[in-house]
Amino acid sequence: MSAHQQTAASPFIRACRNEPVQHTPVWFMRQAGRSLPEYLKLREGVPMLESCMRPELITEITLQPVRRHGVDAAVYFSDIVVPLKAIGLDVEIKPGVGPVVADPIRNRQDLARLRDLDPSDVGYVTEAVGLLTAELGSTPLIGFAGAPFTLASYLVEGGPSRNHERTKALMYGDPELWRDLLDRLADITTAFLKVQIEAGASAVQVFDSWVGALSPADYRRYVMPASAKVFDAVAGYGVPRIHFGVGTGELLGLMSEAGADVMGVDWRVPLDEAARRVGPGKALQGNLDPAVLFAPTAAVEAKTREVLDAAAAAGTGHIFNLGHGVLPTTDPDALSRLVDFVHSSTEAV
Ligand SMILES: Cc1c2[nH]c(c1CCC(=O)O)Cc1[nH]c(c(CCC(=O)O)c1C)Cc1[nH]c(c(CCC(=O)O)c1C)Cc1[nH]c(c(C)c1CCC(=O)O)C2
Numbered sequence: 001m002s003a004h005q006q007t008a009a010s011p012f013i014r015a016c017r018n019e020p021v022q023h024t025p026v027w028f029m030r031q032a033g034r035s036l037p038e039y040l041k042l043r044e045g046v047p048m049l050e051s052c053m054r055p056e057l058i059t060e061i062t063l064q065p066v067r068r069h070g071v072d073a074a075v076y077f078s079d080i081v082v083p084l085k086a087i088g089l090d091v092e093i094k095p096g097v098g099p100v101v102a103d104p105i106r107n108r109q110d111l112a113r114l115r116d117l118d119p120s121d122v123g124y125v126t127e128a129v130g131l132l133t134a135e136l137g138s139t140p141l142i143g144f145a146g147a148p149f150t151l152a153s154y155l156v157e158g159g160p161s162r163n164h165e166r167t168k169a170l171m172y173g174d175p176e177l178w179r180d181l182l183d184r185l186a187d188i189t190t191a192f193l194k195v196q197i198e199a200g201a202s203a204v205q206v207f208d209s210w211v212g213a214l215s216p217a218d219y220r221r222y223v224m225p226a227s228a229k230v231f232d233a234v235a236g237y238g239v240p241r242i243h244f245g246v247g248t249g250e251l252l253g254l255m256s257e258a259g260a261d262v263m264g265v266d267w268r269v270p271l272d273e274a275a276r277r278v279g280p281g282k283a284l285q286g287n288l289d290p291a292v293l294f295a296p297t298a299a300v301e302a303k304t305r306e307v308l309d310a311a312a313a314a315g316t317g318h319i320f321n322l323g324h325g326v327l328p329t330t331d332p333d334a335l336s337r338l339v340d341f342v343h344s345s346t347e348a349v
Pocket of ligand 1: 028029030031032033034048075076077078079080081093094095096097098099144160207209325
């Protein structure tokens with residue numbers, strides 16, 4: 001049986017397809033490699049991007065939160081900049097900072113450095129996904145990649161940015177170069193997703209984490225064609241495609257239109273309202289504020305109940321998640337309790 005067939009009846013895949021489930025499935029963005037002491041121990045002395053190239057390490061880190069919290073899906077341990085590193089760009093992840101690009105992409109000549117990603121550039125991904133799906137059995141593995149806009153922001157800025165000023169300067173100042181840059185990135189992202197799906201990932205998530213910096217009109221004009229290209233290119237596999245960004249309440253309809261099967265929602269928009277913006281037929285993922293996990297258990301449960309009630313009112317398939325990634329200092333036990341609470345609160349009778 002293929003990995004895709006093995007996971008087809010899981011609550012996560014069923015919820016992605018708007019099918020009835022025995023309990024609401026749960027996973028957490030950034031569940032792999034964050035607060036877990038067993039993760040920090042494994043990573044000692046290994047730079048982040050190097051750890052993303054070692055299949056045994058990837059496998060172990062990906063499995064840790066599944067074992068500890070009993071989440072309904074694993075998320076492949078990697079980073080959105082791994083494919084950029086794999087095509088030869090000088091990028092590293094600085095602890096506590098994020099991705100840093102030594103030589104930013106700012107003109108037409110720079111674009112030539114963005115060559116296509118060949119599956120052989122990331123043989124370690126194929127190997128790790130194979131090891132993982134063998135271990136995971138009926139638990140789905142989620143593959144992921146960065147969306148063209150979010151990758152472009154790191155490449156143009158040279159690192160993390162609050163206002164994305166250089167990115168926007170390029171986008172508005174040289175729309176043709178911008179379009180070509182996003183188109184190149186769409187192909188790289190597509191190739192990276194295909195490697196994961198072909199090796200056995202049961203679903204994929206495309207992170208456009210920072211696209212909430214744009215207005216709907218600019219999103220439609222400058223970003224949507226490249227994101228749609230990615231979603232179209234992997235549609236034929238039939239695996240659920242999840243799309244997520246932070247602060248994207250005003251963009252939910254357009255991001256959904258770009259081609260997702262499941263829309264990820266941050267904590268600023270209740271899920272029943274999100275369902276209205278996203279339109280019919282799509283499942284929703286989210287959306288407990290990750291900072292809520294620092295409150296006492298009773299408060300976490302009350303806020304979680306609000307999310308579950310809004311999801312029920314939305315009437316769509318629902319994958320419970322946080323509204324953004326697990327914060328680094330989150331108590332792992334609070335995450336385990338949350339998984340149990342969502343499962344017991346939603347068990348079908
Ligand atoms: C924007 C973005 C990045 N990376 C990612 C995104 C999109 C998700 C989001 O919006 O949070 C995605 C990502 N990065 C990582 C994963 C692994 C799987 C998971 O647990 O979700 C995933 C899905 C590992 C990581 N990626 C990173 C770490 C920490 C690196 C370390 O331990 O030194 C891990 C485990 C580093 C990273 N990588 C990135 C940042 C901003 C940072 C630094 C700040 C931070 O820690 O959040 C870029």
